[in-house]
Amino acid sequence: MSKYNFAAIEKKWQDYWLKNNTFSAKIDKSKPKFYALVEFPYPSAQGLHAGHPRPYTALDIVSRKKRMEGYNVLFPIGWDAFGLPTENYAIKNKIHPAKVTAENIKRFREQCMSLGLSFDWQREVDTTNPDYFKWTQWIFLQLFKAGLAYKKQAAVNWCTSCKVVLANEEVVAGNCERCHGEVVRKVKSQWMLKITEYADRLIQDIDEVDYLDRIKSSQINWIGKSQGAQVSFKTTAGAPLEVYTTRPDTLFGATYMVISPEHPFIEKWVADKTLKNVDEINDYKEKAAKKSDFERSEMAKDKTGVLLDGVKAINPVNQEEIPIFISDYVLMSYGTGAIMAVPGHDSRDYEFAKKFNLPIVEVVKGGNIEVEAFTDCEKGVMSNSGFLNGLSVEDAKVKITEYIKENKLGEEKTNFKLRDWVFSRQRYWGEPIPVVYCAQCGWVALPESELPLKLPEVDNYLPTDNGESPLSALESFINTTCPTCGGFAKRETDTMPQWAGSSWYYLRYCDPNNDNELISREALEYWMPVDWYNGGMEHTTLHLLYSRFWHKFLYDIKVVNTKEPYKRRTSHGMILAEDGQKMSKSLGNVVNPNDIVDEYGADSMRLYEMFIGDFEKTATWNTNSIKGCKRFLERVWALTDILEAGDSYSSELETAFHRTIKKVTSDIEQLKFNTAIAAMMSLINDIYSNGKVNRKELFDFLTILNPFAPHITEEMFEQLGFGEARKQKWPTYDDALCVDALVEIAVQFSGKIKLRINVPANATREELIEIAKSDNGVKKLLEGKKIIKEIAVPGKLVNLVVG
RNA sequence: GCCGCUGUGGCGGAAUAGGCAGACGCAAGGGACUUAAAAUCCCUCGAGUGUAUAACUCGUAUCGGUUCAAGUCCGAUCAGCGGCACCA
Numbered sequence: 001m002s003k004y005n006f007a008a009i010e011k012k013w014q015d016y017w018l019k020n021n022t023f024s025a026k027i028d029k030s031k032p033k034f035y036a037l038v039e040f041p042y043p044s045a046q047g048l049h050a051g052h053p054r055p056y057t058a059l060d061i062v063s064r065k066k067r068m069e070g071y072n073v074l075f076p077i078g079w080d081a082f083g084l085p086t087e088n089y090a091i092k093n094k095i096h097p098a099k100v101t102a103e104n105i106k107r108f109r110e111q112c113m114s115l116g117l118s119f120d121w122q123r124e125v126d127t128t129n130p131d132y133f134k135w136t137q138w139i140f141l142q143l144f145k146a147g148l149a150y151k152k153q154a155a156v157n158w159c160t161s162c163k164v165v166l167a168n169e170e171v172v173a174g175n176c177e178r179c180h181g182e183v184v185r186k187v188k189s190q191w192m193l194k195i196t197e198y199a200d201r202l203i204q205d206i207d208e209v210d211y212l213d214r215i216k217s218s219q220i221n222w223i224g225k226s227q228g229a230q231v232s233f234k235t236t237a238g239a240p241l242e243v244y245t246t247r248p249d250t251l252f253g254a255t256y257m258v259i260s261p262e263h264p265f266i267e268k269w270v271a272d273k274t275l276k277n278v279d280e281i282n283d284y285k286e287k288a289a290k291k292s293d294f295e296r297s298e299m300a301k302d303k304t305g306v307l308l309d310g311v312k313a314i315n316p317v318n319q320e321e322i323p324i325f326i327s328d329y330v331l332m333s334y335g336t337g338a339i340m341a342v343p344g345h346d347s348r349d350y351e352f353a354k355k356f357n358l359p360i361v362e363v364v365k366g367g368n369i370e371v372e373a374f375t376d377c378e379k380g381v382m383s384n385s386g387f388l389n390g391l392s393v394e395d396a397k398v399k400i401t402e403y404i405k406e407n408k409l410g411e412e413k414t415n416f417k418l419r420d421w422v423f424s425r426q427r428y429w430g431e432p433i434p435v436v437y438c439a440q441c442g443w444v445a446l447p448e449s450e451l452p453l454k455l456p457e458v459d460n461y462l463p464t465d466n467g468e469s470p471l472s473a474l475e476s477f478i479n480t481t482c483p484t485c486g487g488f489a490k491r492e493t494d495t496m497p498q499w500a501g502s503s504w505y506y507l508r509y510c511d512p513n514n515d516n517e518l519i520s521r522e523a524l525e526y527w528m529p530v531d532w533y534n535g536g537m538e539h540t541t542l543h544l545l546y547s548r549f550w551h552k553f554l555y556d557i558k559v560v561n562t563k564e565p566y567k568r569r570t571s572h573g574m575i576l577a578e579d580g581q582k583m584s585k586s587l588g589n590v591v592n593p594n595d596i597v598d599e600y601g602a603d604s605m606r607l608y609e610m611f612i613g614d615f616e617k618t619a620t621w622n623t624n625s626i627k628g629c630k631r632f633l634e635r636v637w638a639l640t641d642i643l644e645a646g647d648s649y650s651s652e653l654e655t656a657f658h659r660t661i662k663k664v665t666s667d668i669e670q671l672k673f674n675t676a677i678a679a680m681m682s683l684i685n686d687i688y689s690n691g692k693v694n695r696k697e698l699f700d701f702l703t704i705l706n707p708f709a710p711h712i713t714e715e716m717f718e719q720l721g722f723g724e725a726r727k728q729k730w731p732t733y734d735d736a737l738c739v740d741a742l743v744e745i746a747v748q749f750s751g752k753i754k755l756r757i758n759v760p761a762n763a764t765r766e767e768l769i770e771i772a773k774s775d776n777g778v779k780k781l782l783e784g785k786k787i788i789k790e791i792a793v794p795g796k797l798v799n800l801v802v803g
Numbered sequence: 804g805c806c807g808c809u810g811u812g813g814c815g816g817a818a819u820a821g822g823c824a825g826a827c828g829c830a831a832g833g834g835a836c837u838u839a840a841a842a843u844c845c846c847u848c849g850a851g852u853g854u855a856u857a858a859c860u861c862g863u864a865u866c867g868g869u870u871c872a873a874g875u876c877c878g879a880u881c882a883g884c885g886g887c888a889c890c891a
Contacts, residue, residue: 213807214807214808214885214886217806217807218806218807218886218887221805221806221807221886221887222886222887224887224890226890226891228891243891244890244891245891246890246891247891258891303889327889328889329889329891330889330891331889331890331891333890334890334891335890335891338891339891340891341891342891346891347804347889348889348891349891351889415890415891416890417887417890537885537886540886541886541887611815611816611827611828612815612816613815613816614816617808617809618884618885619815619816620815622814622815622829624814624829624830625814625815625828625829625830626829627828627829628827628828628829629828631828631843632828634842634843638843666819674815674816674817674827674828675816675817675818675826675827677827677828678816678817678826678827678828679826679827680827681826681827681828682826682827685827744823745823746822746823748822748823748871748872750871750872751870751871751872752872753823756823788871789871790871791822791871791872793822793872795822796822796823797822797823797872799822799871799872800871801871801872
């Protein structure tokens with residue numbers, strides 16, 4: 001046969017697939033559907049790097065196999081194209097971001113095509129296209145109308161370098177996730193989405209979906225549900241202080257209180273002259289305000305604080321007067337912004353109490369509070385706690401909670417770490433928020449007929465130094481009339497965060513060109529939910545949570561028909577550069593897929609991406625290792641040299657074929673692409689050892705290889721007159737034929753392997769022992785020894801325990 | 804600090820549910836073919852002792868345990884990675 005000319009072959013088939021819309025999905029109710037989804041990329045100016053094809057190829061293999069199994073597969077791709085890097089690039093190079101985006105998308109599209117990915121190119125979505133973001137804006141309007149979008153003065157995370165507000169989720173170790181610039185706290189008026197209203201359902205419904213355990217647990221951790229009580233402490237200044245605690249059972253151990261520097265009572269107590277040391281307090285407040293949340297937590301090692309001189313609180317269970325402090329270890333953003341301090345059983349309170357010489361009382365026995373706080377005390381017994389003495393912590397919790405309720409001291413309460421989603425950005429390249437402000441009517445939604453609200457053309461995309469969006473400088477955009485009263489109104493000039501467009505894109509793929517509605521009922525009912533969604537672990541607490549939230553909201557307003565968008569969620573590991581570091585432009589270690597495809601071919605690239613290691617684990621790129629995959633394909637190509645006639649498996653290869661088909665079939669479902677490829681490599685080794693292959697064998701071999709290496713297999717099919725590889729039925733196997741008639745098993749003496757014997761594969765336990773004991777070699781080794789115990793595992797081994 | 808994960812040859816990694824550790828591939832060494840090189844094909848390839856194609860011993864981060872049998876289960880320790888982090 002001719003030489004394996006991958007470049008020509010791959011070009012030929014890619015052109016063919018594109019021209020014929022081969023992978024375009026159409027609703028077909030006679031077939032079961034399968035919706036495979038990969039996270040759509042942000043089309044950066046750098047193009048794809050070697051990490052992108054890993055998840056794409058994986059689900060491409062799944063999709064191609066599912067099609068061969070008779071499913072109607074939807075496998076779409078699109079572009080999450082709003083965002084800062086494009087805007088920054090546009091500013092730097094003075095090109096309109098839309099133009100930059102179009103160029104980047106074109107490049108990404110070509111790169112995806114050159115990998116032979118079987119995306120449905122008729123369903124591409126682009127979040128920056130007005131036909132798309134019309135519906136992003138529409139969803140925002142529904143949230144607004146439902147009272148789930150609201151504007152609020154809030155202390156937000158402000159990236160000093162990007163000049164933009166960040167969501168909590170976008171702040172990493174006190175720095176901007178994207179540019180690593182310094183993040184400071186800033187009070188700004190922001191649009192917020194009430195994701196907290198869905199916190200409970202976001203936890204509960206996670207039981208109904210098939211996500212990797214680590215994904216489930218990080219979502220649950222992020223939402224951070226805790227149960228406890230809100231308790232009211234009377235003060236000598238009148239109004240009571242509310243605290244939240246998960247340990248109401250330790251109430252007798254509360255020897256002082258701490259409130260956050262931002263707590264509203266401070267100003268009140270300053271104003272009514274309750275406090276004596278106002279200067280000291282104001283000084284502390286000022287210092288605390290300058291610190292970011294991150295800096296505050298960095299200071300954790302050394303507790304600081306100031307006593308509120310002039311006011312005391314009263315412990316509601318023992319009526320003792322206790323002092324109140326302000327300290328920045330108490331956050332205004334969690335609970336009530338005030339705590340009861342139980343230094344005997346909380347290490348932060350302990351540290352603070354030691355520093356300020358406050359009494360430490362042991363209310364649960366078992367630790368040594370002379371040395372440290374006894375925090376791990378859930379199984380202890382109460383002491384120094386009045387009517388709780390002698391009870392277990394568990395019982396004490398029940399009893400004190402009843403006591404609190406009976407005496408109207410407070411109530412049971414659930415708290416979440418999850419905060420509402422800061423939804424505005426003061427940048428140009430995002431979806432405009434479709435509301436106006438009218439002095440008479442307040443914030444008013446645009447009528448749906450005015451959507452999409454497009455971005456105006458501007459000359460300057462630079463964010464302003466005062467933190468306003470570049471749109472705020474554009475009179476023609478801002479000034480409008482109020483849809484309600486017809487009076488003068490101003491448009492909102494903030495835009496949406498990048499997460500907006502990606503929170504619902506999987507829906508749009510089902511019906512991408514619908515002008516009248518977000519998705520048609522028919523498309524919704526046929527395609528949803530997503531059967532298999534794969535994406536990066538880094539999106540577990542951001543995109544995945546946000547999109548589940550939006551989906552649940554759309555479910556509530558009856559736009560979608562499922563509670564959850566994604567049935568199954570898996571994650572791939574990152575691909576590191578050859579030097580073991582993250583691929584980055586600045587380190588110059590980025591592997592460009594184009595170079596690999598040019599030198600080794602797309603099929604070799606695809607195989608290597610899958611063969612590199614455990615799909616879920618981080619892998620280090622090694623260009624040398626691609627050679628093995630290339631060699632494998634060369635050997636596949638050369639199989640025609642030893643081809644013979646035959647329409648059933650030869651006896652020599654029958655078992656190997658059944659076994660390999662079985663392994664490849666199940667490995668694909670379990671994301672074990674590396675071992676599936678290893679199994680096919682083994683099979684080809686067996687074929688070459690056998691010296692010949694017949695048409696039936698080659699046909700099936702190429703069929704199972706097709707999802708992995710679609711170009712070469714399609715070409716060989718054509719040349720051999722087999723038809724079209726991708727249209728074949730996925731081969732089946734017979735479990736009974738997966739093992740050889742004779743197998744070699746190990747014979748152990750007291751657990752040590754002494755020799756190996758051949759036995760029938762289906763021999764029972766008893767038969768195995770008989771065969772082993774009658775074996776001459778075994779007999780010899782048994783001379784002079786007594787068998788104490790006989791163990792046999794069919795197909796594996798015989799173990800004779802001798803004395 | 805808390806939660807989760809990982810630790811296997813020179814390297815990437817295999818090893819259903821406790822049952823022959825190192826599949827498959829890379830690199831390396833030797834050989835064949837070749838004027839030569841590349842490519843290809845064949846052989847070797849965990850460590851050690853050794854009569855060296857026999858036989859034996861050790862070996863899956865470390866120490867201990869359960870078991871006829873442990874990379875796999877249990878306990879402790881060490882190292883690394885990821886996430887969260889003053890969340891009351």
